[in-house]
Amino acid sequence: MSDFTPVFATRNASWPPKRHEARSSVRKSRQRSPQITGHIAEDDNGRHYLSSHATLPLMIATSCLVKPQNGDLVCAVLHQHQIFVTAILQRQHSDAALVLSSGTVPMHLSTPALEIHSSERVEIHTSRFSLRAKTSLWISRTLHQVADALFVRAKHAHRQVENTDEVQARHISQQAEQSLIINSRIGSLNASAVLKIDGGQVHMG
Structure with missing residues:
Protein backbone atom coordinates (compact mmCIF):
# COMPACT_ATOMS: atom_id res chain seq x y z
CA MET A 1 0.00 0.00 0.00
CA SER A 2 2.90 2.33 0.65
CA ASP A 3 4.06 2.00 -2.96
CA PHE A 4 0.57 2.19 -4.52
CA THR A 5 -0.82 5.25 -2.78
CA PRO A 6 1.62 7.87 -4.14
CA VAL A 7 1.01 6.72 -7.71
CA PHE A 8 -2.77 6.95 -7.28
CA ALA A 9 -2.52 10.41 -5.74
CA THR A 10 -0.25 11.67 -8.49
CA ARG A 11 -2.58 10.57 -11.27
CA ASN A 12 -5.65 12.15 -9.71
CA ALA A 13 -3.88 15.38 -8.73
CA SER A 14 -3.23 16.29 -12.38
CA TRP A 15 -6.87 16.26 -13.42
CA PRO A 16 -8.26 19.31 -11.52
CA PRO A 17 -5.63 21.72 -12.96
CA LYS A 18 -6.40 20.56 -16.48
CA ARG A 19 -10.13 21.17 -15.99
CA HIS A 20 -9.37 24.56 -14.46
CA GLU A 21 -7.11 25.49 -17.38
CA ALA A 22 -9.79 24.42 -19.84
CA ARG A 23 -12.42 26.60 -18.14
CA SER A 24 -9.93 29.50 -17.98
CA SER A 25 -9.13 29.27 -21.71
CA VAL A 26 -12.83 29.24 -22.59
CA ARG A 27 -13.45 32.25 -20.37
CA LYS A 28 -10.55 34.16 -21.99
CA SER A 29 -11.76 33.33 -25.47
CA ARG A 30 -15.16 34.76 -24.64
CA GLN A 31 -13.59 37.96 -23.33
CA ARG A 32 -11.58 38.60 -26.51
CA VAL A 105 3.47 61.71 -31.50
CA PRO A 106 6.88 61.84 -33.23
CA MET A 107 7.97 59.10 -35.61
CA HIS A 108 11.54 57.78 -35.42
CA LEU A 109 13.25 55.49 -37.92
CA SER A 110 16.33 53.62 -36.75
CA THR A 111 18.26 51.67 -39.38
CA PRO A 112 21.91 51.30 -40.46
CA ALA A 113 21.01 52.34 -44.03
CA LEU A 114 18.01 54.09 -45.58
CA GLU A 115 17.35 54.66 -49.28
CA ILE A 116 14.46 56.53 -50.90
CA HIS A 117 13.86 55.96 -54.60
CA SER A 118 11.38 58.12 -56.50
CA SER A 119 11.11 58.32 -60.28
CA GLU A 120 9.28 61.67 -60.26
CA ARG A 121 9.85 63.88 -57.19
CA VAL A 122 10.52 64.03 -53.46
CA GLU A 123 8.99 66.89 -51.47
CA ILE A 124 9.45 67.75 -47.79
CA HIS A 125 7.08 70.28 -46.21
CA THR A 126 7.99 71.42 -42.71
CA SER A 127 8.51 74.59 -40.68
CA ARG A 128 12.04 73.53 -39.72
CA PHE A 129 14.50 71.19 -41.45
CA SER A 130 17.85 70.05 -40.02
CA LEU A 131 20.49 67.82 -41.61
CA ARG A 132 23.43 66.54 -39.57
CA ALA A 133 26.00 64.34 -41.28
CA LYS A 134 29.75 63.78 -41.31
CA THR A 135 29.74 63.80 -45.12
CA SER A 136 27.04 65.23 -47.37
CA LEU A 137 26.98 64.80 -51.16
CA TRP A 138 24.62 66.63 -53.51
CA ILE A 139 24.60 65.69 -57.21
CA SER A 140 22.17 67.44 -59.53
CA ARG A 141 22.05 68.85 -63.05
CA THR A 142 20.29 71.98 -61.81
CA LEU A 143 20.20 73.23 -58.21
CA HIS A 144 18.02 76.16 -57.16
CA GLN A 145 18.25 77.77 -53.74
CA VAL A 146 15.74 80.47 -52.82
CA ALA A 147 15.91 82.11 -49.38
CA ASP A 148 15.36 85.47 -47.74
CA ALA A 149 18.67 85.12 -45.89
CA LEU A 150 21.52 82.69 -46.58
CA PHE A 151 24.32 82.09 -44.08
CA VAL A 152 27.30 79.85 -44.83
CA ARG A 153 30.04 79.27 -42.27
CA ALA A 154 33.08 77.04 -42.82
CA LYS A 155 36.73 76.76 -41.84
CA HIS A 156 37.80 76.13 -45.43
CA ALA A 157 35.84 76.74 -48.64
CA HIS A 158 36.71 75.72 -52.19
CA ARG A 159 34.55 76.32 -55.24
CA GLN A 160 35.41 75.30 -58.78
CA VAL A 161 33.33 76.56 -61.71
CA GLU A 162 34.09 75.27 -65.18
CA ASN A 163 32.60 78.10 -67.26
CA THR A 164 31.10 81.31 -65.89
CA ASP A 165 30.73 82.38 -62.27
CA GLU A 166 28.34 85.35 -62.16
CA VAL A 167 27.20 87.29 -59.09
CA GLN A 168 24.51 89.97 -59.24
CA ALA A 169 23.85 92.15 -56.20
CA ARG A 170 23.08 95.73 -55.26
CA HIS A 171 26.19 95.94 -53.09
CA ILE A 172 29.15 93.56 -52.86
CA SER A 173 31.54 93.73 -49.92
CA GLN A 174 34.58 91.49 -49.48
CA GLN A 175 36.91 91.63 -46.52
CA ALA A 176 40.21 89.80 -46.13
CA GLU A 177 42.25 90.10 -42.92
CA GLN A 178 45.58 89.19 -44.55
CA SER A 179 45.63 89.19 -48.34
CA LEU A 180 43.40 89.40 -51.41
CA ILE A 181 44.73 87.90 -54.63
CA ILE A 182 43.00 88.06 -58.01
CA ASN A 183 44.75 86.40 -60.98
CA SER A 184 43.58 86.50 -64.56
CA ARG A 185 45.03 86.42 -68.09
CA ILE A 186 42.86 89.40 -69.10
CA GLY A 187 41.41 91.79 -66.52
CA SER A 188 39.01 94.70 -66.67
CA LEU A 189 37.74 97.02 -63.94
CA ASN A 190 35.05 99.53 -64.87
CA ALA A 191 33.18 102.14 -62.82
CA SER A 192 30.65 104.55 -64.36
CA ALA A 193 30.98 107.21 -61.64
CA VAL A 194 34.04 107.00 -59.40
CA LEU A 195 36.92 104.53 -59.20
CA LYS A 196 39.08 104.86 -56.11
CA ILE A 197 42.26 103.00 -55.29
CA ASP A 198 43.74 103.69 -51.86
CA GLY A 199 46.63 101.97 -50.12
CA GLY A 200 49.80 102.56 -48.15
CA GLN A 201 51.68 101.66 -51.31
CA VAL A 202 50.28 101.37 -54.82
CA HIS A 203 52.42 99.58 -57.41
CA MET A 204 51.39 99.79 -61.05
CA GLY A 205 53.04 97.83 -63.81
Whole structure:
Protein backbone atom coordinates (compact mmCIF):
# COMPACT_ATOMS: atom_id res chain seq x y z
CA MET A 1 0.00 0.00 0.00
CA SER A 2 2.90 2.33 0.65
CA ASP A 3 4.06 2.00 -2.96
CA PHE A 4 0.57 2.19 -4.52
CA THR A 5 -0.82 5.25 -2.78
CA PRO A 6 1.62 7.87 -4.14
CA VAL A 7 1.01 6.72 -7.71
CA PHE A 8 -2.77 6.95 -7.28
CA ALA A 9 -2.52 10.41 -5.74
CA THR A 10 -0.25 11.67 -8.49
CA ARG A 11 -2.58 10.57 -11.27
CA ASN A 12 -5.65 12.15 -9.71
CA ALA A 13 -3.88 15.38 -8.73
CA SER A 14 -3.23 16.29 -12.38
CA TRP A 15 -6.87 16.26 -13.42
CA PRO A 16 -8.26 19.31 -11.52
CA PRO A 17 -5.63 21.72 -12.96
CA LYS A 18 -6.40 20.56 -16.48
CA ARG A 19 -10.13 21.17 -15.99
CA HIS A 20 -9.37 24.56 -14.46
CA GLU A 21 -7.11 25.49 -17.38
CA ALA A 22 -9.79 24.42 -19.84
CA ARG A 23 -12.42 26.60 -18.14
CA SER A 24 -9.93 29.50 -17.98
CA SER A 25 -9.13 29.27 -21.71
CA VAL A 26 -12.83 29.24 -22.59
CA ARG A 27 -13.45 32.25 -20.37
CA LYS A 28 -10.55 34.16 -21.99
CA SER A 29 -11.76 33.33 -25.47
CA ARG A 30 -15.16 34.76 -24.64
CA GLN A 31 -13.59 37.96 -23.33
CA ARG A 32 -11.58 38.60 -26.51
CA SER A 33 -12.50 41.69 -28.50
CA PRO A 34 -14.32 40.67 -31.69
CA GLN A 35 -12.76 41.51 -35.05
CA ILE A 36 -14.99 43.17 -37.61
CA THR A 37 -14.58 44.45 -41.16
CA GLY A 38 -16.27 47.36 -42.83
CA HIS A 39 -15.85 50.45 -44.98
CA ILE A 40 -14.75 53.86 -43.77
CA ALA A 41 -17.42 56.51 -44.20
CA GLU A 42 -17.56 60.24 -43.51
CA ASP A 43 -20.50 62.33 -42.33
CA ASP A 44 -21.31 65.95 -43.16
CA ASN A 45 -19.17 67.22 -40.28
CA GLY A 46 -16.06 65.41 -41.52
CA ARG A 47 -16.20 62.70 -38.83
CA HIS A 48 -15.10 59.24 -39.95
CA TYR A 49 -16.92 56.14 -38.81
CA LEU A 50 -17.29 52.49 -39.71
CA SER A 51 -20.29 51.87 -41.96
CA SER A 52 -21.43 48.84 -39.94
CA HIS A 53 -21.13 50.69 -36.58
CA ALA A 54 -21.97 54.29 -37.35
CA THR A 55 -22.81 55.24 -33.75
CA LEU A 56 -19.48 54.15 -32.23
CA PRO A 57 -16.40 56.40 -32.21
CA LEU A 58 -13.68 55.41 -34.64
CA MET A 59 -10.05 55.27 -33.52
CA ILE A 60 -6.85 54.33 -35.37
CA ALA A 61 -4.68 51.72 -33.67
CA THR A 62 -1.13 52.75 -32.88
CA SER A 63 0.27 49.92 -35.00
CA CYS A 64 -1.75 51.07 -38.05
CA LEU A 65 0.53 53.76 -39.50
CA VAL A 66 -1.26 53.94 -42.85
CA LYS A 67 -4.01 56.51 -42.59
CA PRO A 68 -7.36 55.12 -43.83
CA GLN A 69 -9.41 57.14 -46.27
CA ASN A 70 -13.08 57.38 -47.06
CA GLY A 71 -14.34 54.19 -48.68
CA ASP A 72 -11.44 51.94 -47.64
CA LEU A 73 -12.18 48.39 -46.50
CA VAL A 74 -10.58 47.98 -43.08
CA CYS A 75 -10.19 45.41 -40.35
CA ALA A 76 -11.08 46.68 -36.90
CA VAL A 77 -11.50 45.55 -33.30
CA LEU A 78 -14.48 46.39 -31.10
CA HIS A 79 -13.24 47.24 -27.61
CA GLN A 80 -15.13 49.04 -24.85
CA HIS A 81 -17.68 50.58 -27.20
CA GLN A 82 -14.95 51.92 -29.52
CA ILE A 83 -13.81 50.86 -32.98
CA PHE A 84 -10.04 50.53 -33.46
CA VAL A 85 -8.85 50.20 -37.06
CA THR A 86 -5.93 47.75 -37.11
CA ALA A 87 -5.30 47.26 -40.85
CA ILE A 88 -6.43 48.44 -44.28
CA LEU A 89 -7.53 45.50 -46.40
CA GLN A 90 -8.37 47.32 -49.65
CA ARG A 91 -8.23 50.91 -50.84
CA GLN A 92 -11.26 52.54 -52.37
CA HIS A 93 -9.02 54.11 -55.00
CA SER A 94 -5.99 52.08 -56.00
CA ASP A 95 -4.10 55.22 -57.10
CA ALA A 96 -4.73 57.09 -53.85
CA ALA A 97 -1.71 58.45 -52.03
CA LEU A 98 -0.30 56.29 -49.25
CA VAL A 99 -0.27 58.45 -46.10
CA LEU A 100 1.77 57.37 -43.07
CA SER A 101 0.49 59.02 -39.90
CA SER A 102 1.61 58.60 -36.29
CA GLY A 103 -0.98 61.02 -34.95
CA THR A 104 0.39 63.68 -32.60
CA VAL A 105 3.47 61.71 -31.50
CA PRO A 106 6.88 61.84 -33.23
CA MET A 107 7.97 59.10 -35.61
CA HIS A 108 11.54 57.78 -35.42
CA LEU A 109 13.25 55.49 -37.92
CA SER A 110 16.33 53.62 -36.75
CA THR A 111 18.26 51.67 -39.38
CA PRO A 112 21.91 51.30 -40.46
CA ALA A 113 21.01 52.34 -44.03
CA LEU A 114 18.01 54.09 -45.58
CA GLU A 115 17.35 54.66 -49.28
CA ILE A 116 14.46 56.53 -50.90
CA HIS A 117 13.86 55.96 -54.60
CA SER A 118 11.38 58.12 -56.50
CA SER A 119 11.11 58.32 -60.28
CA GLU A 120 9.28 61.67 -60.26
CA ARG A 121 9.85 63.88 -57.19
CA VAL A 122 10.52 64.03 -53.46
CA GLU A 123 8.99 66.89 -51.47
CA ILE A 124 9.45 67.75 -47.79
CA HIS A 125 7.08 70.28 -46.21
CA THR A 126 7.99 71.42 -42.71
CA SER A 127 8.51 74.59 -40.68
CA ARG A 128 12.04 73.53 -39.72
CA PHE A 129 14.50 71.19 -41.45
CA SER A 130 17.85 70.05 -40.02
CA LEU A 131 20.49 67.82 -41.61
CA ARG A 132 23.43 66.54 -39.57
CA ALA A 133 26.00 64.34 -41.28
CA LYS A 134 29.75 63.78 -41.31
CA THR A 135 29.74 63.80 -45.12
CA SER A 136 27.04 65.23 -47.37
CA LEU A 137 26.98 64.80 -51.16
CA TRP A 138 24.62 66.63 -53.51
CA ILE A 139 24.60 65.69 -57.21
CA SER A 140 22.17 67.44 -59.53
CA ARG A 141 22.05 68.85 -63.05
CA THR A 142 20.29 71.98 -61.81
CA LEU A 143 20.20 73.23 -58.21
CA HIS A 144 18.02 76.16 -57.16
CA GLN A 145 18.25 77.77 -53.74
CA VAL A 146 15.74 80.47 -52.82
CA ALA A 147 15.91 82.11 -49.38
CA ASP A 148 15.36 85.47 -47.74
CA ALA A 149 18.67 85.12 -45.89
CA LEU A 150 21.52 82.69 -46.58
CA PHE A 151 24.32 82.09 -44.08
CA VAL A 152 27.30 79.85 -44.83
CA ARG A 153 30.04 79.27 -42.27
CA ALA A 154 33.08 77.04 -42.82
CA LYS A 155 36.73 76.76 -41.84
CA HIS A 156 37.80 76.13 -45.43
CA ALA A 157 35.84 76.74 -48.64
CA HIS A 158 36.71 75.72 -52.19
CA ARG A 159 34.55 76.32 -55.24
CA GLN A 160 35.41 75.30 -58.78
CA VAL A 161 33.33 76.56 -61.71
CA GLU A 162 34.09 75.27 -65.18
CA ASN A 163 32.60 78.10 -67.26
CA THR A 164 31.10 81.31 -65.89
CA ASP A 165 30.73 82.38 -62.27
CA GLU A 166 28.34 85.35 -62.16
CA VAL A 167 27.20 87.29 -59.09
CA GLN A 168 24.51 89.97 -59.24
CA ALA A 169 23.85 92.15 -56.20
CA ARG A 170 23.08 95.73 -55.26
CA HIS A 171 26.19 95.94 -53.09
CA ILE A 172 29.15 93.56 -52.86
CA SER A 173 31.54 93.73 -49.92
CA GLN A 174 34.58 91.49 -49.48
CA GLN A 175 36.91 91.63 -46.52
CA ALA A 176 40.21 89.80 -46.13
CA GLU A 177 42.25 90.10 -42.92
CA GLN A 178 45.58 89.19 -44.55
CA SER A 179 45.63 89.19 -48.34
CA LEU A 180 43.40 89.40 -51.41
CA ILE A 181 44.73 87.90 -54.63
CA ILE A 182 43.00 88.06 -58.01
CA ASN A 183 44.75 86.40 -60.98
CA SER A 184 43.58 86.50 -64.56
CA ARG A 185 45.03 86.42 -68.09
CA ILE A 186 42.86 89.40 -69.10
CA GLY A 187 41.41 91.79 -66.52
CA SER A 188 39.01 94.70 -66.67
CA LEU A 189 37.74 97.02 -63.94
CA ASN A 190 35.05 99.53 -64.87
CA ALA A 191 33.18 102.14 -62.82
CA SER A 192 30.65 104.55 -64.36
CA ALA A 193 30.98 107.21 -61.64
CA VAL A 194 34.04 107.00 -59.40
CA LEU A 195 36.92 104.53 -59.20
CA LYS A 196 39.08 104.86 -56.11
CA ILE A 197 42.26 103.00 -55.29
CA ASP A 198 43.74 103.69 -51.86
CA GLY A 199 46.63 101.97 -50.12
CA GLY A 200 49.80 102.56 -48.15
CA GLN A 201 51.68 101.66 -51.31
CA VAL A 202 50.28 101.37 -54.82
CA HIS A 203 52.42 99.58 -57.41
CA MET A 204 51.39 99.79 -61.05
CA GLY A 205 53.04 97.83 -63.81
